[in-house]
Amino acid sequence: MRARDERIEELIAAAVADDLTPVERAELDDLRAVHPWIDDEIASLSRVAARAAAEGSGWRDLPVSAALRERVLGSASAVTAAGRSVSVAPRRWFAPALAAACLVVGIVTGFGVASLTAIDPEPSLAEPAPTGPVGTLGAVEPVAMRADPGIDVDADVIAHTWGTEALLEVEGLAVGETYAVVFVGEDGREYSAGEMLGSEVPIVCRLNAALLREDAVRMEIRDAGSDVVAGAELPSA
Structure with a gap:
Protein backbone atom coordinates (compact mmCIF):
# COMPACT_ATOMS: atom_id res chain seq x y z
CA MET A 1 0.00 0.00 0.00
CA ARG A 2 2.93 2.30 0.57
CA ALA A 3 4.13 2.56 -3.06
CA ARG A 4 3.47 6.03 -4.49
CA ASP A 5 1.69 6.49 -7.79
CA GLU A 6 4.24 6.68 -10.61
CA ARG A 7 2.09 9.09 -12.60
CA ILE A 8 2.02 11.57 -9.72
CA LEU A 31 -4.52 15.77 -8.40
CA ARG A 32 -3.56 18.73 -6.19
CA ALA A 33 -7.19 19.08 -5.15
CA VAL A 34 -7.17 15.46 -3.98
CA HIS A 35 -3.62 15.32 -2.56
CA PRO A 36 -2.64 18.58 -0.80
CA TRP A 37 0.85 17.19 -0.10
CA ILE A 38 1.73 17.52 -3.81
CA ASP A 39 2.29 21.28 -3.51
CA ASP A 40 4.68 20.75 -0.59
CA GLU A 41 6.57 18.13 -2.59
CA ILE A 42 6.94 20.44 -5.59
CA ALA A 43 8.07 23.34 -3.39
CA SER A 44 10.63 21.16 -1.59
CA LEU A 45 12.11 19.75 -4.81
CA SER A 46 12.14 23.19 -6.43
CA ARG A 47 14.22 24.53 -3.54
CA VAL A 48 16.72 21.69 -3.98
CA ALA A 49 16.94 22.32 -7.72
CA ALA A 50 17.38 26.07 -7.21
CA ARG A 51 20.07 25.48 -4.63
CA ALA A 52 21.89 23.09 -6.93
CA ALA A 53 21.76 25.62 -9.77
CA ALA A 54 23.09 28.37 -7.50
CA GLU A 55 25.99 26.22 -6.40
CA GLY A 56 26.76 25.09 -9.95
CA SER A 57 29.29 27.83 -10.66
CA GLY A 58 31.44 26.62 -7.79
CA TRP A 59 31.68 23.00 -8.86
CA ARG A 60 34.92 21.43 -9.92
CA ASP A 61 35.72 18.08 -11.50
CA LEU A 62 37.17 15.42 -9.25
CA PRO A 63 38.51 12.00 -10.21
CA VAL A 64 36.01 9.23 -9.55
CA SER A 65 37.34 6.08 -7.95
CA ALA A 66 36.20 2.65 -9.07
CA ALA A 67 34.67 2.03 -5.63
CA LEU A 68 32.59 5.21 -5.78
CA ARG A 69 31.45 4.47 -9.33
CA GLU A 70 30.35 0.98 -8.27
CA ARG A 71 28.47 2.38 -5.27
CA VAL A 72 26.62 4.95 -7.38
CA LEU A 73 25.65 2.35 -9.98
CA GLY A 74 24.55 0.05 -7.18
CA SER A 75 22.31 2.78 -5.78
CA ALA A 76 20.67 3.24 -9.17
CA SER A 77 20.02 -0.50 -9.38
CA ALA A 78 18.47 -0.47 -5.92
CA VAL A 79 16.10 2.30 -6.92
CA THR A 80 15.00 0.41 -10.01
CA ALA A 81 14.52 -2.80 -8.01
CA ALA A 82 12.29 -0.94 -5.59
CA GLY A 83 9.98 -0.05 -8.43
CA ARG A 84 10.95 3.59 -8.81
CA SER A 85 11.96 3.41 -12.43
CA VAL A 86 14.61 5.90 -13.51
CA SER A 87 13.40 5.52 -17.07
CA VAL A 88 10.35 7.76 -16.45
CA ALA A 89 10.95 11.18 -17.95
CA PRO A 90 14.80 11.13 -17.58
CA ARG A 91 15.14 14.64 -18.96
CA ARG A 92 13.10 15.81 -15.97
CA TRP A 93 14.84 13.91 -13.17
CA PHE A 94 18.52 13.37 -13.84
CA ALA A 95 19.88 16.94 -13.78
CA PRO A 96 18.31 18.09 -10.47
CA ALA A 97 18.71 14.64 -8.90
CA LEU A 98 22.42 14.47 -9.73
CA ALA A 99 22.95 18.04 -8.52
CA ALA A 100 21.23 17.25 -5.24
CA ALA A 101 23.36 14.13 -4.83
CA CYS A 102 26.50 16.20 -5.34
CA LEU A 103 25.40 18.62 -2.64
CA VAL A 104 24.82 15.78 -0.19
CA VAL A 105 28.20 14.08 -0.64
CA GLY A 106 29.95 17.44 -0.41
CA ILE A 107 31.90 17.64 -3.68
CA VAL A 108 30.90 21.27 -4.27
CA THR A 109 33.58 23.84 -3.57
CA GLY A 110 32.57 26.53 -1.13
CA PHE A 111 29.80 24.35 0.40
CA GLY A 112 30.19 24.99 4.12
CA VAL A 113 30.59 22.38 6.83
CA ALA A 114 27.63 23.87 8.71
CA SER A 115 25.37 23.16 5.74
CA LEU A 116 26.54 19.58 5.54
CA THR A 117 26.00 18.88 9.22
CA ALA A 118 22.43 20.14 8.95
CA ILE A 119 21.53 17.26 6.61
CA ASP A 120 19.71 14.44 8.38
CA PRO A 121 22.26 11.60 8.73
CA GLU A 122 20.07 8.91 7.24
CA PRO A 123 21.35 6.12 4.96
CA SER A 124 21.38 6.10 1.17
CA LEU A 125 19.14 3.83 -0.88
CA ALA A 126 22.09 1.47 -1.34
CA GLU A 127 22.24 0.76 2.40
CA PRO A 128 19.88 -1.44 4.45
CA ALA A 129 16.90 0.32 6.01
CA PRO A 130 17.81 1.42 9.54
CA THR A 131 16.29 -0.34 12.53
CA GLY A 132 16.53 0.32 16.23
CA PRO A 133 14.75 1.71 19.26
CA VAL A 134 12.38 4.67 19.25
CA GLY A 135 14.17 7.73 17.90
CA THR A 136 16.43 5.87 15.47
CA LEU A 137 16.86 8.28 12.57
CA GLY A 138 15.24 7.08 9.35
CA ALA A 139 13.71 3.94 10.86
CA VAL A 140 10.16 3.28 9.62
CA GLU A 141 7.94 2.43 12.59
CA PRO A 142 4.51 0.90 11.84
CA VAL A 143 1.67 2.38 13.87
CA ALA A 144 -1.58 0.48 14.58
CA MET A 145 -4.25 3.18 14.28
CA ARG A 146 -7.71 2.55 15.77
CA ALA A 147 -10.28 4.31 13.60
CA ASP A 148 -14.01 5.00 13.51
CA PRO A 149 -16.17 2.55 11.53
CA GLY A 150 -15.78 3.02 7.78
CA ILE A 151 -12.33 4.60 8.09
CA ASP A 152 -9.19 2.63 7.25
CA VAL A 153 -5.76 4.00 8.14
CA ASP A 154 -2.33 2.58 7.28
CA ALA A 155 0.28 4.57 9.22
CA ASP A 156 4.02 4.70 9.85
CA VAL A 157 6.19 7.25 11.63
CA ILE A 158 9.83 8.13 10.95
CA ALA A 159 12.24 9.93 13.29
CA HIS A 160 14.22 12.84 11.84
CA THR A 161 16.54 15.43 13.31
CA TRP A 162 13.91 18.10 12.60
CA GLY A 163 10.94 16.21 14.09
CA THR A 164 8.62 13.30 13.39
CA GLU A 165 7.22 12.38 9.99
CA ALA A 166 3.89 10.61 9.52
CA LEU A 167 3.31 8.43 6.45
CA LEU A 168 -0.41 7.92 5.99
CA GLU A 169 -2.72 6.11 3.61
CA VAL A 170 -6.32 6.84 4.55
CA GLU A 171 -9.67 5.76 3.13
CA GLY A 172 -13.20 6.55 4.26
CA LEU A 173 -12.90 10.19 5.32
CA ALA A 174 -15.88 12.42 4.50
CA VAL A 175 -15.32 13.93 1.06
CA GLY A 176 -14.37 17.61 1.20
CA GLU A 177 -14.13 17.70 5.00
CA THR A 178 -10.94 18.96 6.65
CA TYR A 179 -8.94 16.66 8.91
CA ALA A 180 -5.93 17.54 11.05
CA VAL A 181 -3.02 15.25 11.95
CA VAL A 182 -1.74 15.93 15.46
CA PHE A 183 1.08 14.53 17.57
CA VAL A 184 0.89 14.73 21.37
CA GLY A 185 4.04 15.12 23.47
CA GLU A 186 4.85 13.65 26.86
CA ASP A 187 3.80 16.90 28.53
CA GLY A 188 0.40 16.85 26.82
CA ARG A 189 1.31 19.60 24.37
CA GLU A 190 -0.10 19.17 20.87
CA TYR A 191 1.95 19.55 17.68
CA SER A 192 0.28 19.99 14.30
CA ALA A 193 1.61 17.90 11.42
CA GLY A 194 -0.74 19.45 8.85
CA GLU A 195 -4.19 18.96 7.37
CA MET A 196 -5.87 17.02 4.55
CA LEU A 197 -9.22 16.92 2.77
CA GLY A 198 -11.42 13.84 2.71
CA SER A 199 -11.49 12.25 -0.74
CA GLU A 200 -13.29 9.60 -2.72
CA VAL A 201 -9.95 8.00 -3.50
CA PRO A 202 -7.31 6.81 -1.01
CA ILE A 203 -5.27 9.66 0.47
CA VAL A 204 -1.52 9.05 0.48
CA CYS A 205 0.44 11.75 2.24
CA ARG A 206 3.56 12.57 4.27
CA LEU A 207 3.28 15.12 7.07
CA ASN A 208 5.78 16.47 9.59
CA ALA A 209 5.53 17.78 13.15
CA ALA A 210 8.18 19.74 15.05
CA LEU A 211 8.39 17.15 17.80
CA LEU A 212 11.19 14.64 18.22
CA ARG A 213 10.04 11.04 17.95
CA GLU A 214 11.29 10.09 21.41
CA ASP A 215 9.10 12.84 22.89
CA ALA A 216 5.92 11.87 20.99
CA VAL A 217 3.44 9.63 22.81
CA ARG A 218 0.35 9.72 20.56
CA MET A 219 -0.77 10.44 16.99
CA GLU A 220 -4.33 11.40 16.07
CA ILE A 221 -6.45 12.31 13.04
CA ARG A 222 -9.16 14.81 14.02
CA ASP A 223 -12.18 16.15 12.16
CA ALA A 224 -13.15 19.82 11.87
CA GLY A 225 -14.85 19.64 15.26
CA SER A 226 -11.62 18.34 16.88
CA ASP A 227 -13.15 14.90 17.43
CA VAL A 228 -10.63 12.06 17.08
CA VAL A 229 -11.58 9.78 14.17
CA ALA A 230 -8.37 7.71 14.34
CA GLY A 231 -5.54 7.52 16.82
CA ALA A 232 -2.78 5.43 18.35
CA GLU A 233 -0.48 5.43 21.34
CA LEU A 234 3.16 5.53 20.26
CA PRO A 235 5.74 3.34 22.08
CA SER A 236 8.07 5.29 24.34
CA ALA A 237 11.87 5.11 24.22
Whole structure:
Protein backbone atom coordinates (compact mmCIF):
# COMPACT_ATOMS: atom_id res chain seq x y z
CA MET A 1 0.00 0.00 0.00
CA ARG A 2 2.93 2.30 0.57
CA ALA A 3 4.13 2.56 -3.06
CA ARG A 4 3.47 6.03 -4.49
CA ASP A 5 1.69 6.49 -7.79
CA GLU A 6 4.24 6.68 -10.61
CA ARG A 7 2.09 9.09 -12.60
CA ILE A 8 2.02 11.57 -9.72
CA GLU A 9 5.81 11.26 -9.40
CA GLU A 10 6.20 12.00 -13.12
CA LEU A 11 3.94 15.06 -12.99
CA ILE A 12 5.73 16.42 -9.90
CA ALA A 13 9.08 16.03 -11.67
CA ALA A 14 7.76 17.79 -14.75
CA ALA A 15 6.42 20.66 -12.62
CA VAL A 16 9.80 21.13 -10.93
CA ALA A 17 11.49 21.17 -14.35
CA ASP A 18 8.81 23.56 -15.71
CA ASP A 19 8.17 20.98 -18.42
CA LEU A 20 4.40 20.43 -18.11
CA THR A 21 2.21 20.38 -21.18
CA PRO A 22 -1.18 22.13 -20.89
CA VAL A 23 -2.88 18.75 -20.57
CA GLU A 24 -0.43 17.62 -17.89
CA ARG A 25 -0.87 20.90 -16.00
CA ALA A 26 -4.64 20.38 -15.88
CA GLU A 27 -4.12 16.78 -14.75
CA LEU A 28 -1.76 17.94 -11.98
CA ASP A 29 -4.24 20.61 -10.83
CA ASP A 30 -6.91 17.92 -10.43
CA LEU A 31 -4.52 15.77 -8.40
CA ARG A 32 -3.56 18.73 -6.19
CA ALA A 33 -7.19 19.08 -5.15
CA VAL A 34 -7.17 15.46 -3.98
CA HIS A 35 -3.62 15.32 -2.56
CA PRO A 36 -2.64 18.58 -0.80
CA TRP A 37 0.85 17.19 -0.10
CA ILE A 38 1.73 17.52 -3.81
CA ASP A 39 2.29 21.28 -3.51
CA ASP A 40 4.68 20.75 -0.59
CA GLU A 41 6.57 18.13 -2.59
CA ILE A 42 6.94 20.44 -5.59
CA ALA A 43 8.07 23.34 -3.39
CA SER A 44 10.63 21.16 -1.59
CA LEU A 45 12.11 19.75 -4.81
CA SER A 46 12.14 23.19 -6.43
CA ARG A 47 14.22 24.53 -3.54
CA VAL A 48 16.72 21.69 -3.98
CA ALA A 49 16.94 22.32 -7.72
CA ALA A 50 17.38 26.07 -7.21
CA ARG A 51 20.07 25.48 -4.63
CA ALA A 52 21.89 23.09 -6.93
CA ALA A 53 21.76 25.62 -9.77
CA ALA A 54 23.09 28.37 -7.50
CA GLU A 55 25.99 26.22 -6.40
CA GLY A 56 26.76 25.09 -9.95
CA SER A 57 29.29 27.83 -10.66
CA GLY A 58 31.44 26.62 -7.79
CA TRP A 59 31.68 23.00 -8.86
CA ARG A 60 34.92 21.43 -9.92
CA ASP A 61 35.72 18.08 -11.50
CA LEU A 62 37.17 15.42 -9.25
CA PRO A 63 38.51 12.00 -10.21
CA VAL A 64 36.01 9.23 -9.55
CA SER A 65 37.34 6.08 -7.95
CA ALA A 66 36.20 2.65 -9.07
CA ALA A 67 34.67 2.03 -5.63
CA LEU A 68 32.59 5.21 -5.78
CA ARG A 69 31.45 4.47 -9.33
CA GLU A 70 30.35 0.98 -8.27
CA ARG A 71 28.47 2.38 -5.27
CA VAL A 72 26.62 4.95 -7.38
CA LEU A 73 25.65 2.35 -9.98
CA GLY A 74 24.55 0.05 -7.18
CA SER A 75 22.31 2.78 -5.78
CA ALA A 76 20.67 3.24 -9.17
CA SER A 77 20.02 -0.50 -9.38
CA ALA A 78 18.47 -0.47 -5.92
CA VAL A 79 16.10 2.30 -6.92
CA THR A 80 15.00 0.41 -10.01
CA ALA A 81 14.52 -2.80 -8.01
CA ALA A 82 12.29 -0.94 -5.59
CA GLY A 83 9.98 -0.05 -8.43
CA ARG A 84 10.95 3.59 -8.81
CA SER A 85 11.96 3.41 -12.43
CA VAL A 86 14.61 5.90 -13.51
CA SER A 87 13.40 5.52 -17.07
CA VAL A 88 10.35 7.76 -16.45
CA ALA A 89 10.95 11.18 -17.95
CA PRO A 90 14.80 11.13 -17.58
CA ARG A 91 15.14 14.64 -18.96
CA ARG A 92 13.10 15.81 -15.97
CA TRP A 93 14.84 13.91 -13.17
CA PHE A 94 18.52 13.37 -13.84
CA ALA A 95 19.88 16.94 -13.78
CA PRO A 96 18.31 18.09 -10.47
CA ALA A 97 18.71 14.64 -8.90
CA LEU A 98 22.42 14.47 -9.73
CA ALA A 99 22.95 18.04 -8.52
CA ALA A 100 21.23 17.25 -5.24
CA ALA A 101 23.36 14.13 -4.83
CA CYS A 102 26.50 16.20 -5.34
CA LEU A 103 25.40 18.62 -2.64
CA VAL A 104 24.82 15.78 -0.19
CA VAL A 105 28.20 14.08 -0.64
CA GLY A 106 29.95 17.44 -0.41
CA ILE A 107 31.90 17.64 -3.68
CA VAL A 108 30.90 21.27 -4.27
CA THR A 109 33.58 23.84 -3.57
CA GLY A 110 32.57 26.53 -1.13
CA PHE A 111 29.80 24.35 0.40
CA GLY A 112 30.19 24.99 4.12
CA VAL A 113 30.59 22.38 6.83
CA ALA A 114 27.63 23.87 8.71
CA SER A 115 25.37 23.16 5.74
CA LEU A 116 26.54 19.58 5.54
CA THR A 117 26.00 18.88 9.22
CA ALA A 118 22.43 20.14 8.95
CA ILE A 119 21.53 17.26 6.61
CA ASP A 120 19.71 14.44 8.38
CA PRO A 121 22.26 11.60 8.73
CA GLU A 122 20.07 8.91 7.24
CA PRO A 123 21.35 6.12 4.96
CA SER A 124 21.38 6.10 1.17
CA LEU A 125 19.14 3.83 -0.88
CA ALA A 126 22.09 1.47 -1.34
CA GLU A 127 22.24 0.76 2.40
CA PRO A 128 19.88 -1.44 4.45
CA ALA A 129 16.90 0.32 6.01
CA PRO A 130 17.81 1.42 9.54
CA THR A 131 16.29 -0.34 12.53
CA GLY A 132 16.53 0.32 16.23
CA PRO A 133 14.75 1.71 19.26
CA VAL A 134 12.38 4.67 19.25
CA GLY A 135 14.17 7.73 17.90
CA THR A 136 16.43 5.87 15.47
CA LEU A 137 16.86 8.28 12.57
CA GLY A 138 15.24 7.08 9.35
CA ALA A 139 13.71 3.94 10.86
CA VAL A 140 10.16 3.28 9.62
CA GLU A 141 7.94 2.43 12.59
CA PRO A 142 4.51 0.90 11.84
CA VAL A 143 1.67 2.38 13.87
CA ALA A 144 -1.58 0.48 14.58
CA MET A 145 -4.25 3.18 14.28
CA ARG A 146 -7.71 2.55 15.77
CA ALA A 147 -10.28 4.31 13.60
CA ASP A 148 -14.01 5.00 13.51
CA PRO A 149 -16.17 2.55 11.53
CA GLY A 150 -15.78 3.02 7.78
CA ILE A 151 -12.33 4.60 8.09
CA ASP A 152 -9.19 2.63 7.25
CA VAL A 153 -5.76 4.00 8.14
CA ASP A 154 -2.33 2.58 7.28
CA ALA A 155 0.28 4.57 9.22
CA ASP A 156 4.02 4.70 9.85
CA VAL A 157 6.19 7.25 11.63
CA ILE A 158 9.83 8.13 10.95
CA ALA A 159 12.24 9.93 13.29
CA HIS A 160 14.22 12.84 11.84
CA THR A 161 16.54 15.43 13.31
CA TRP A 162 13.91 18.10 12.60
CA GLY A 163 10.94 16.21 14.09
CA THR A 164 8.62 13.30 13.39
CA GLU A 165 7.22 12.38 9.99
CA ALA A 166 3.89 10.61 9.52
CA LEU A 167 3.31 8.43 6.45
CA LEU A 168 -0.41 7.92 5.99
CA GLU A 169 -2.72 6.11 3.61
CA VAL A 170 -6.32 6.84 4.55
CA GLU A 171 -9.67 5.76 3.13
CA GLY A 172 -13.20 6.55 4.26
CA LEU A 173 -12.90 10.19 5.32
CA ALA A 174 -15.88 12.42 4.50
CA VAL A 175 -15.32 13.93 1.06
CA GLY A 176 -14.37 17.61 1.20
CA GLU A 177 -14.13 17.70 5.00
CA THR A 178 -10.94 18.96 6.65
CA TYR A 179 -8.94 16.66 8.91
CA ALA A 180 -5.93 17.54 11.05
CA VAL A 181 -3.02 15.25 11.95
CA VAL A 182 -1.74 15.93 15.46
CA PHE A 183 1.08 14.53 17.57
CA VAL A 184 0.89 14.73 21.37
CA GLY A 185 4.04 15.12 23.47
CA GLU A 186 4.85 13.65 26.86
CA ASP A 187 3.80 16.90 28.53
CA GLY A 188 0.40 16.85 26.82
CA ARG A 189 1.31 19.60 24.37
CA GLU A 190 -0.10 19.17 20.87
CA TYR A 191 1.95 19.55 17.68
CA SER A 192 0.28 19.99 14.30
CA ALA A 193 1.61 17.90 11.42
CA GLY A 194 -0.74 19.45 8.85
CA GLU A 195 -4.19 18.96 7.37
CA MET A 196 -5.87 17.02 4.55
CA LEU A 197 -9.22 16.92 2.77
CA GLY A 198 -11.42 13.84 2.71
CA SER A 199 -11.49 12.25 -0.74
CA GLU A 200 -13.29 9.60 -2.72
CA VAL A 201 -9.95 8.00 -3.50
CA PRO A 202 -7.31 6.81 -1.01
CA ILE A 203 -5.27 9.66 0.47
CA VAL A 204 -1.52 9.05 0.48
CA CYS A 205 0.44 11.75 2.24
CA ARG A 206 3.56 12.57 4.27
CA LEU A 207 3.28 15.12 7.07
CA ASN A 208 5.78 16.47 9.59
CA ALA A 209 5.53 17.78 13.15
CA ALA A 210 8.18 19.74 15.05
CA LEU A 211 8.39 17.15 17.80
CA LEU A 212 11.19 14.64 18.22
CA ARG A 213 10.04 11.04 17.95
CA GLU A 214 11.29 10.09 21.41
CA ASP A 215 9.10 12.84 22.89
CA ALA A 216 5.92 11.87 20.99
CA VAL A 217 3.44 9.63 22.81
CA ARG A 218 0.35 9.72 20.56
CA MET A 219 -0.77 10.44 16.99
CA GLU A 220 -4.33 11.40 16.07
CA ILE A 221 -6.45 12.31 13.04
CA ARG A 222 -9.16 14.81 14.02
CA ASP A 223 -12.18 16.15 12.16
CA ALA A 224 -13.15 19.82 11.87
CA GLY A 225 -14.85 19.64 15.26
CA SER A 226 -11.62 18.34 16.88
CA ASP A 227 -13.15 14.90 17.43
CA VAL A 228 -10.63 12.06 17.08
CA VAL A 229 -11.58 9.78 14.17
CA ALA A 230 -8.37 7.71 14.34
CA GLY A 231 -5.54 7.52 16.82
CA ALA A 232 -2.78 5.43 18.35
CA GLU A 233 -0.48 5.43 21.34
CA LEU A 234 3.16 5.53 20.26
CA PRO A 235 5.74 3.34 22.08
CA SER A 236 8.07 5.29 24.34
CA ALA A 237 11.87 5.11 24.22
